[in-house]
Amino acid sequence: MSDERHxxxxxxxxxxLAPGTSGSRSGLGKDESFVEQALVESxxxxxxxxPKEDIGRSPWQIFWRQFRxxxxxxxxxxxxxxxxxxxxxxxxxxxxxxHDPNFVNLDALDSFGLPGAPAWWPCPDGANDAxxxxxxxxxxxxxxxxxxxxxxxxxVDGTGRDLFVRILYGARTSLVIAFAATGISLVIGTVLGxxxxxxxxxxxxxxxxxxxxxLSLPILLLALGxxxxxxxxxxxxxxxxxxxxxxxxxxxxxxxxxxxxSRIIRGQVLSxxxxxxxxxxxxxxxxNWRIMAREVLPNVAAxxxxxxxxxxxxxxxxxxxxxxxxVGVPQTTPSWGAMLSESASAFEYAVWLMVFPGLAxxxxxxxxxxxxxxxxxxxxxxxxx
Amino acid sequence: MGRYLIRRTxxxxxxxxxxxxxxxxxxxxLPAADPARRATGRSTTPEQVExxxxxxxxxxxxxxxxxxxxxxxxxxxxxxxxxDVYYSYGNFIAVKEEIYRRxxxxxxxxxxxxxxxLAMGIPIGIISGVRxxxxxxxxGMVFALIGVSMPVFWLGQLLLYFFWFQLGWAPPSGLQIGxxxxxxxxEGKFILPWIxxxxxxxxxxxxxxxxxxxxxxxxxxxxxxRSKGLAERRVIYKHGLRGALTPVVTMLGLDIGLLLGGAFIxxxxxxxxxxxELAVKSINNNDFPMVMGVTVLGALFIAVANLVVDxxxxxxxxxVRYT
Numbered sequence: 001m002s003d004e005r006h007x008x009x010x011x012x013x014x015x016x017l018a019p020g021t022s023g024s025r026s027g028l029g030k031d032e033s034f035v036e037q038a039l040v041e042s043x044x045x046x047x048x049x050x051p052k053e054d055i056g057r058s059p060w061q062i063f064w065r066q067f068r069x070x071x072x073x074x075x076x077x078x079x080x081x082x083x084x085x086x087x088x089x090x091x092x093x094x095x096x097x098x099h100d101p102n103f104v105n106l107d108a109l110d111s112f113g114l115p116g117a118p119a120w121w122p123c124p125d126g127a128n129d130a131x132x133x134x135x136x137x138x139x140x141x142x143x144x145x146x147x148x149x150x151x152x153x154x155x156v157d158g159t160g161r162d163l164f165v166r167i168l169y170g171a172r173t174s175l176v177i178a179f180a181a182t183g184i185s186l187v188i189g190t191v192l193g194x195x196x197x198x199x200x201x202x203x204x205x206x207x208x209x210x211x212x213x214x215l216s217l218p219i220l221l222l223a224l225g226x227x228x229x230x231x232x233x234x235x236x237x238x239x240x241x242x243x244x245x246x247x248x249x250x251x252x253x254x255x256x257x258x259x260x261x262s263r264i265i266r267g268q269v270l271s272x273x274x275x276x277x278x279x280x281x282x283x284x285x286x287x288n289w290r291i292m293a294r295e296v297l298p299n300v301a302a303x304x305x306x307x308x309x310x311x312x313x314x315x316x317x318x319x320x321x322x323x324x325x326x327v328g329v330p331q332t333t334p335s336w337g338a339m340l341s342e343s344a345s346a347f348e349y350a351v352w353l354m355v356f357p358g359l360a361x362x363x364x365x366x367x368x369x370x371x372x373x374x375x376x377x378x379x380x381x382x383x384x385x
Numbered sequence: 386m387g388r389y390l391i392r393r394t395x396x397x398x399x400x401x402x403x404x405x406x407x408x409x410x411x412x413x414x415l416p417a418a419d420p421a422r423r424a425t426g427r428s429t430t431p432e433q434v435e436x437x438x439x440x441x442x443x444x445x446x447x448x449x450x451x452x453x454x455x456x457x458x459x460x461x462x463x464x465x466x467x468x469d470v471y472y473s474y475g476n477f478i479a480v481k482e483e484i485y486r487r488x489x490x491x492x493x494x495x496x497x498x499x500x501x502x503l504a505m506g507i508p509i510g511i512i513s514g515v516r517x518x519x520x521x522x523x524x525g526m527v528f529a530l531i532g533v534s535m536p537v538f539w540l541g542q543l544l545l546y547f548f549w550f551q552l553g554w555a556p557p558s559g560l561q562i563g564x565x566x567x568x569x570x571x572e573g574k575f576i577l578p579w580i581x582x583x584x585x586x587x588x589x590x591x592x593x594x595x596x597x598x599x600x601x602x603x604x605x606x607x608x609x610x611r612s613k614g615l616a617e618r619r620v621i622y623k624h625g626l627r628g629a630l631t632p633v634v635t636m637l638g639l640d641i642g643l644l645l646g647g648a649f650i651x652x653x654x655x656x657x658x659x660x661x662e663l664a665v666k667s668i669n670n671n672d673f674p675m676v677m678g679v680t681v682l683g684a685l686f687i688a689v690a691n692l693v694v695d696x697x698x699x700x701x702x703x704x705v706r707y708t
Contacts, residue, residue: 213400324538325649
């Protein structure tokens with residue numbers, strides 16, 4: 001979609017020639033058609049000449065030349081790196097602030113139990129007046145409390161914990177689950193997709209039906225059920241084999257999102273297996289497994305990379321959504337989704353509870369989407385097929 | 386076509402069977418808490434708990450328990466979600482009744498949101514696709530990028546904060562069960578939820594329409610239309626759009642099927658008593674019959690939407706034929 005970002009006369013989009021292959025169009029899931037679209041979107045001009053500077057370069061060099069020019073994608077990469085660094089240095093923030101992510105400081109709440117604001121927060125005039133408590137014991141929102149608490153960079157949450165420290169630890173939760181879940185779906189999806197496309201016949205029918213079944217499941221409902229059933233008690237489920245926590249959430253997200261990948265890969269492999277280089281390899285006596293690993297797999301790498309980058313933000317939002325609904329990671333594990341669930345009932349008097357976790361989440365997903373778009377433009381998966 | 390429909394219907398039944406079995410295994414085989422103990426309350430004698438277990442059928446072997454629930458999933462009157470088995474473990478309301486009371490909210494939410502996302506997504510996609518590279522295209526695609534990256538539950542809170550709390554233009558969240566839908570719409574209770582739910586989809590549709598339009602415009606039949614001397618406007622809006630919008634019909638069907646099973650996050654955030662809110666509440670309360678009913682209903686909507694979409698697609702796109 002972001003062809004316009006390159007612009008300029010040096011735009012060598014569509015220089016590599018390749019007849020594209022796109023899979024069947026009917027019955028696609030949202031994510032899939034999105035990538036499907038990614039694969040067919042840019043215009044390929046068959047027979048166009050390669051730009052001089054691309055001659056003699058490997059596809060990866062050409063890709064890198066393209067990608068490096070995409071300012072938005074590079075911004076995305078920078079944001080992702082910042083987020084990873086923030087997640088890594090989370091323990092340091094405990095040293096700097098002196099607050100553990102689960103350290104409850106009741107002094108950081110005002111006399112009405114409302115959370116303290118960051119020292120630099122622009123509290124509205126008269127906001128520091130005591131909030132009005134109505135008859136029902138509810139805090140009136142007409143006069144929001146906004147007491148600045150020193151030492152809390154991003155303010156305090158509703159139970160008196162440091163929001164800054166929790167957001168850094170929340171980055172850990174978010175990224176670990178997103179990468180792990182994406183990894184799981186990537187492995188399952190690639191293996192099944194390659195096998196399905198390569199062997200065709202009964203194997204393909206079976207795997208395709210399996211994919212159809214998983215795609216027809218009410219995924220969020222089953223995930224909600226699984227996480228709540230396995231995460232409700234410390235023993236976990238399946239006789240203690242699966243413990244509540246990051247791994248459980250990653251497993252569930254991964255187990256439900258592989259069909260998108262496997263469908264994409266299957267479509268690619270179906271056309272690849274008819275290509276001359278596969279034929280050549282076969283006539284040299286290579287086994288099926290060798291052809292799959294050495295000939296087919298490297299050729300599906302490009303769409304795989306693009307799709308992976310686009311599925312990561314979806315998985316970040318999936319985890320945040322589960323945590324928002326109260327069935328994600330255990331409550332002591334900081335999660336952006338859980339923080340936003342708390343802020344939903346508190347933004348009237350503590351806006352910072354909504355602003356910072358939301359910004360962190362939005363920036364992260366936006367960054368991955370920017371990189372995904374940039375990769376798609378630079379790799380132009382059709383040229384690899 | 387006939388054989389195809391039969392095959393698809395059989396597949397639908399298989400999917401429903403798998404969903405019900407999975408749901409059953411998740412909630413009964415991996416129990417988070419004993420529903421009998423929960424239903425009887427805190428201070429009960431073991432005899433009372435035992436009586437509740439018996440009433441719920443929890444003392445029977447697992448396959449008998451599953452059989453009881455499976456029988457209630459046969460889509461025939463008298464069987465479907467029958468009240469002997471399908472009642473809430475919490476307040477003993479029949480699942481069927483609870484779903485009927487809440488379905489109007491979910492349907493209203495879904496239809497309103499769908500109208501908004503089509504009204505936003507399709508024009509943005511068309512303008513971006515027709516004037517590729519223009520300032521409109523850029524603006525449209527920035528919108529799309531923000532839309533696909535935006536967490537629904539953050540957008541909803543931002544909207545509530547600005548339009549209800551700061552500006553007072555929109556009513557606060559929350560809706561009574563059984564409140565009149567038309568009155569609620571007139572009060573504006575649905576406006577923010579609609580926008581919240583529609584935003585991400587509008588972005589997806591804009592991207593999809595743009596991509597499809599650009600792709601369609603490079604097809605041979607467009608070249609034919611141009612070379613026979615049709616005005617560019619006519620080429621785009623008569624021939625180009627038809628190809629570009631056909632996939633939108635597919636996507637719309639699937640999205641509506643998915644959302645009719647409950648818009649969990651939007652309903653929870655705005656306190657709308659729909660199917661999604663019911664599902665989240667029942668899962669948190671470990672209310673198994675309710676969860677089973679809602680899950681199978683969700684699966685049914687998805688499966689039926691899939692089927693309808695494929696059949697409609699065959700009519701819209703003459704290249705597709707099923708056997």
